[in-house]
Amino acid sequence: MSVHNPLLRSEVLASRYDEVRAHTRSLIEGLSDEDCQLQSMADASPTKWHLAHTTWFFETFVLASLENPPPPFDPAFKVLFNSYYVGVGERHQRNERGLISRPSLKEVLEYRDVVDQQVRKAFAAGGFSDTLLALVELGLNHEQQHQELLLTDQKHHFACNPLWPAWRSSSRDQAPQAGRDQARQFARCEGGLVEIGHVGDGFSYDNEGPRHRVWLDPFEIQTRNVSNGDYLAFMAEGGYNRPELWLSDGWDELNKQGWQAPLYWRYRDGDWYSFTLHGEQAIDHEAPVTHLSFYEAEAYARWAGARLPTEAEWECAAASDLPLSGLFDEVWQWTNSAYLPYPRYQPAAGAVGEYNGKFMINQMVLRGSSLATPPGHARVSYRNFFPPQARWQFSGLRLARCI
Amino acid sequence: MSVHNPLLRSEVLASRYDEVRAHTRSLIEGLSDEDCQLQSMADASPTKWHLAHTTWFFETFVLASLENPPPPFDPAFKVLFNSYYVGVGERHQRNERGLISRPSLKEVLEYRDVVDQQVRKAFAAGGFSDTLLALVELGLNHEQQHQELLLTDQKHHFACNPLWPAWRSSSRDQAPQAGRDQARQFARCEGGLVEIGHVGDGFSYDNEGPRHRVWLDPFEIQTRNVSNGDYLAFMAEGGYNRPELWLSDGWDELNKQGWQAPLYWRYRDGDWYSFTLHGEQAIDHEAPVTHLSFYEAEAYARWAGARLPTEAEWECAAASDLPLSGLFDEVWQWTNSAYLPYPRYQPAAGAVGEYNGKFMINQMVLRGSSLATPPGHARVSYRNFFPPQARWQFSGLRLARCI
Amino acid sequence: MSVHNPLLRSEVLASRYDEVRAHTRSLIEGLSDEDCQLQSMADASPTKWHLAHTTWFFETFVLASLENPPPPFDPAFKVLFNSYYVGVGERHQRNERGLISRPSLKEVLEYRDVVDQQVRKAFAAGGFSDTLLALVELGLNHEQQHQELLLTDQKHHFACNPLWPAWRSSSRDQAPQAGRDQARQFARCEGGLVEIGHVGDGFSYDNEGPRHRVWLDPFEIQTRNVSNGDYLAFMAEGGYNRPELWLSDGWDELNKQGWQAPLYWRYRDGDWYSFTLHGEQAIDHEAPVTHLSFYEAEAYARWAGARLPTEAEWECAAASDLPLSGLFDEVWQWTNSAYLPYPRYQPAAGAVGEYNGKFMINQMVLRGSSLATPPGHARVSYRNFFPPQARWQFSGLRLARCI
Amino acid sequence: MSVHNPLLRSEVLASRYDEVRAHTRSLIEGLSDEDCQLQSMADASPTKWHLAHTTWFFETFVLASLENPPPPFDPAFKVLFNSYYVGVGERHQRNERGLISRPSLKEVLEYRDVVDQQVRKAFAAGGFSDTLLALVELGLNHEQQHQELLLTDQKHHFACNPLWPAWRSSSRDQAPQAGRDQARQFARCEGGLVEIGHVGDGFSYDNEGPRHRVWLDPFEIQTRNVSNGDYLAFMAEGGYNRPELWLSDGWDELNKQGWQAPLYWRYRDGDWYSFTLHGEQAIDHEAPVTHLSFYEAEAYARWAGARLPTEAEWECAAASDLPLSGLFDEVWQWTNSAYLPYPRYQPAAGAVGEYNGKFMINQMVLRGSSLATPPGHARVSYRNFFPPQARWQFSGLRLARCI
DSSP states (O other): OOOOSHHHHHHHHHHHHHHHHHHHHHHTTTOOTTGGGOOOBTTBOOHHHHHHHHHHHHHHHTGGGSSSOOOOSOTTHHHHTOOSOGGGOOOOOGGGGGGOOSSOHHHHHHHHHHHHHHHHHHHHTTOOOHHHHHHHHHHHHHHHHHHHHHHHHHHHHHHTSTTOOOSOSSOOTTOOOTTTTSOSOEEEEOOEEEEESOOSSSOOOGGGOSOEEEEEOOEEEESSOOBHHHHHHHHHTTGGGOGGGSOHHHHHHHHHHTOSSSTTEEEETTEEEEEEBTEEEEOOTTSBOOSOOHHHHHHHHHHTTOBOOOHHHHHHHHHTTOOOOOTTTBOEEEEEEEOOOOTTOOOOSSGGGGTTGGGOSSOEEEEEOBTTSOTTOOOTTOOEEEOTTOOSSOEEOOOEEEO | OOOOSHHHHHHHHHHHHHHHHHHHHHHTTTOOTTGGGOOOBTTBOOHHHHHHHHHHHHHHHTGGGSSSOOOOSOTTHHHHTOOSOGGGOOOOOGGGGGGOOSSOHHHHHHHHHHHHHHHHHHHHTTOOOHHHHHHHHHHHHHHHHHHHHHHHHHHHHHHTSTTOOOSOSSOOTTOOOGGGGSOSOEEEEOOEEEEESOOSSSOOOGGGOSOEEEEEOOEEEESSOOBHHHHHHHHHTTGGGOGGGSOHHHHHHHHHHTOSSSTTEEEETTEEEEEEBTEEEEOOTTSBOOSOOHHHHHHHHHHTTOBOOOHHHHHHHHHTTOOOOOTTTBOEEEEEEEOOOOTTOOOOSSGGGGTTGGGOSSOEEEEEOBTTSOTTOOOTTOOEEEOTTOOSSOEEOOOEEEO | OOOOSHHHHHHHHHHHHHHHHHHHHHHTTTOOTTGGGOOOBTTBOOHHHHHHHHHHHIIIIIGGGSSSOOOOSOTTHHHHTOOSOGGGOOOOOGGGGGGOOSSOHHHHHHHHHHHHHHHHHHHHTTOOOHHHHHHHHHHHHHHHHHHHHHHHHHHHHHHTSTTOOOSOSSOOTTOOOGGGGSOSOEEEEOOEEEEESOOSSSOOOGGGOSOEEEEEOOEEEESSOOBHHHHHHHHHTTGGGOGGGSOHHHHHHHHHHTOSSSTTEEEETTEEEEEEBTEEEEOOTTSBOOSOOHHHHHHHHHHTTOBOOOHHHHHHHHHTTOOOOOTTTBOEEEEEEEOOOOTTOOOOSSGGGGTTGGGOSSOEEEESOBTTSOTTOOOTTOOEEEOTTOOSSOEEOOOEEEO | OOOOSHHHHHHHHHHHHHHHHHHHHHHTTTOOTTGGGOOOBTTBOOHHHHHHHHHHHIIIIIGGGSSSOOOOSOTTHHHHTOOSOGGGOOOOOGGGGGGOOSSOHHHHHHHHHHHHHHHHHHHHTTOOOHHHHHHHHHHHHHHHHHHHHHHHHHHHHHHTSTTOOOSOSSOOTTOOOGGGGSOSOEEEEOOEEEEESOOSSSOOOGGGOSOEEEEEOOEEEESSOOBHHHHHHHHHTTGGGOGGGSOHHHHHHHHHHTOSSSTTEEEETTEEEEEEBTEEEEOOTTSBOOSOOHHHHHHHHHHTTOBOOOHHHHHHHHHTTOOOOOTTTBOEEEEEEEOOOOTTOOOOSSGGGGTTGGGOSSOEEEESOBTTSOTTOOOTTOOEEEOTTOOSSOEEOOOEEEO
């Protein structure tokens, strides 16, 4: 958000606050109290927890910093809905979030309402300093991240029910990619001494900067994302049974987990189907393949005689005027870059400095955004990151190769 | 149930059916949909699952055997709510019962209503053969067992919430024992060649028979259950820190789990408190100690210079006219008997034969009944059983000693 | 050992000491320093450890109690070679015994020699009180137990080498059973109010007493042990694939471990072979089946329409004049009795009281003895015990049935 | 090795072969057969295995490719001593290498001798093509890597013995660093568009190339390695108890493992001591700190207000004429670079292509070399790599900072 006039900036943020918060609420339409309680693994939080934690963020980092802060909605929430901020104090165990039946969903929604009113009141009173406005903006971007997680987590929870229940009846998971009719082409990028990292006045996370120079040799990048049809060819050629295609850790993980297809895929009656938030659906050969681990994406690239792009290559290509489709809003695209700090990286001050920096190990960077990413959230410098074995995000790939 | 007239027997069972089923429903008063969804460990099932599984029992073993069986409420329930009956087919994984948000609690209660109507209709039509009446009776006893498990499981689920929510405000967990004013005395039992095992026409599980002879040397048995006050003395003398008091496996378990008090106990501000279904309560020194593992009960007995009774001693003493209090309705009492078949034991025919026999290993017998046992469910020959490390039942002890 | 004259008793024990200690040494002929170092699992100790620990027993419980005890061979051995005696102090971790390359085998054998000389010197000087003589006798029986464990452990260690090395070339593992030509018959035992438990002046462990009365209904017991041929019929009828034949815990263990045959069996070229201490050998159909867990023995019995005997039945039958073969020196025979204290059981005084009593949970009793049991070690009241999943002992079964 | 004349190249390699192989043999002086058998964790192989595996490399990749290859020493060794080369076939399980008592150490040394004779014979006959000479050279570098691993692994094995045995009496572990008297200074490096990666005709691993351009902003790098004294200051200021200093995964690992000091350190009688290959030694404050995980090195850097260098920074600084001491032969220096392929990286052809590339995930790069690295093995472009939690290598750090 690049608005220099403080008053205007406050107005714009107030309005955006309402939009983002309302969008979160819209996501739980069709979910029952019980649905919102589920936790299928430590990495995936209950929907109720997402609703509460995003609210906790505003209460803890914004409201509590006001000159006359409102009393906390419930003092116990401070621990219960802290995710990982050591600077804020104790936290409830991550893998036991699904055991919190009380507060109920109803109470959590009340919590949201009360905090929303308090935030709006502060907006109306002009009570937010520039620092607090920046934290509101961070909180809104934080909430948008949780909007996506809420969907991917809920999908994982539902998938553990042998009945494979549908969240809603409309179809959003398997949106065909824009470049469906595009041939499988590569576009050339000259590279050189380029700059990457966030630029301009708009919002960005601390991990997207500082903008800095990187040397890139010329390379080619695929004009669209790898499709289900492409990936089925890899499977048909024994991709999951040929150790020479895999990183050693990937091959171990494959065997440990019994992977033979992307997450949520099921073979029956001669065809592949997958579980989506809208129930079981036949695989669309033209749609981008998704729910791949880094290991699968990397093995696919090797099989295809190509490689994954680095994040600098991806950003350079995405920022240039190449005819690339599906960079955003389809699938997150694995890169072959480890999630590490940029040169001269400095975490934000205070507890929110724990947002990004402390996770810079054991994770690989994904670029772009997925169909579950809220509109307007991602940008070309955006760095998403997950461990190489993670499959429950909407994660796919596009290929690159040297020239 | 010892009623020989078939018509009368049917009438009595029909009436009992209504009572038992209604009692189950009464237990969930005060619980939300979310509360009923919780599963804190593989051994403890969600309340919703208990509600469904007990209904599944009648649908699968009784209604499906009618000459014109009603259609199944939902074919998917056959797998979803089977506990462990291999004879019935596949089962959903025990440790993932808490991930079933659909069917909802509302649907499960409908399931109960529909099955109840079908059972009542069959009663009214006189459609139950003697064999099916016996299965109805088994189903009611089965449901009563689950009534107790529902409470102990729900207690465990709630205890994982750091807020320690209360199920209801009344106080049932810490009922003072009848013999509160009784001195710590032992009663003498002559033993000899006695008979144990179920006798008479009333209902019993297959594992309570056949009645058979056992030789018992004379022994003494405590006239009341060990109290919290007694147990605090054991703790004060370092009971949890003296390996010589413990079985080797018990000492290992203690160290692995960090046991320093019975389950649900918490020390703060100079006193011991425990979590109950009615919230946190101060320890009542006169109430029987409960939530002990077999290991703790056995170590306590060694510390006290006594031992646990065998199940034959317990039954012999309980069936005699000794002045014993608290045999029933206080706490289950650990014995030093392994859960093994009686001589000439035969499992019941059909899939219900899996009810008891296949668990006759790695478990110790508890006798009596607890404050959570439904009225009229237990009897002197009743054999309860749990692994020696289990602590989430209302399990305590009374001492015995040789003469 | 029933010798009342103290002088004579000392002489007899001194001579027996030499025999038993020499027998242990004879067992390691053919083993290299490296062989004696192996530890394949926490339950199986290295041969070197057995050699040292049995010596530690004499040093700790006998020599250290002399009026003028010799200095310890090496003070560090006190911790290093203590198995589980809490009364003696700290112990080295059981699962890391295989990481002790120093002291070397050579030093451990020196340790044996030095302790042997000290014990002999004390014998010669008449320095052993009655109490110490009793501990010497216990130590010799203890060492005999470790002689058998040394063989079963070493077999397990070797089996983890894909080359399946042979200990020696002679053949001892698959000794044909005495009753090879005997029909599969049952002998009838009248039971009644019988006595079991050790009787007489000879040596016995504390867990074999006190002798006490037990009521037994009449029963039948197989005149020989179940053979490999018998067991192959069970396997041919799908024994390992039919859950209805198994205890619930047994079925879980079978699936977890992937059991499809007894331990050490391998199918190739149309026949079954097994690993023995003398290398791979074809299965002898007439030899008693061995390396079965309790679960397998129990499932076999159910398949055969019979059951396992209780330990009281076994002892009663073995002490009677029935035409039973293979009670001793073939395979340990699983019973359906849990390993629990006899009525009025008292552990021996002092640290040696930890020998037996503290393991009286989670184990099942085996009776008889195996081809690996040292001659003269077992007797009719002898109680061996292992957890129901243990398979690395020479464990088989004979059937029983009610009349 | 940069020798263009083939004949000369063969002669030089033949001579180097003898040296390297003899050096390996010299490392086991003072170790017993039992010492060489130890395996303390899956990551650390027995010394006997290192001796056999390095020989297997020559037999499998060199001798077997001769026109008239000699018969294999033992066909079973092909599987037994394969480390991870899928292209060569099956492998014995990594975590069970310590269970191979046969072949004995003596046989493995014979294996070495026989293969050495065969290699020498082929050298003498001029039988090695250029390709095979290259594989001999790779094999020698491979063996040198295992020389270092043999020492670090043997140190770990010995450390599991509570007696902390010494390998030899001389002192090599705690060599004081060259720059002991040097102040704690930083040297400035201008960076710019620099080249890194192997250059020239000498030997290098495939992962050190291709040489390529990298942009570096100016930075400073410490002129010597962080010392034990420096690290003790970090410990004294609560370094192990302040989560804000640690990466999230590092903090989790610290708590899981209970880290409170570098590996092998022990506090007693008011001072810190560490286990070395020469027994327990007092900590030398001036010696470089070692046996740190990446997490500890990274947390130390944050505490010190600095950071770890990237591998490009390290290489650029090391290749320049800065006054840096301890780059080599002291401790491996953790960098903040993930172990990933260089641009245009191509694995070597054939099974030896599995040497490096398939491990390019989940590891961090270390640069330099340690006191355990064989002389002449390392170079400025050398990339060592281990997972961030690994501590059993001689791993330390030097700091860097932005300008």
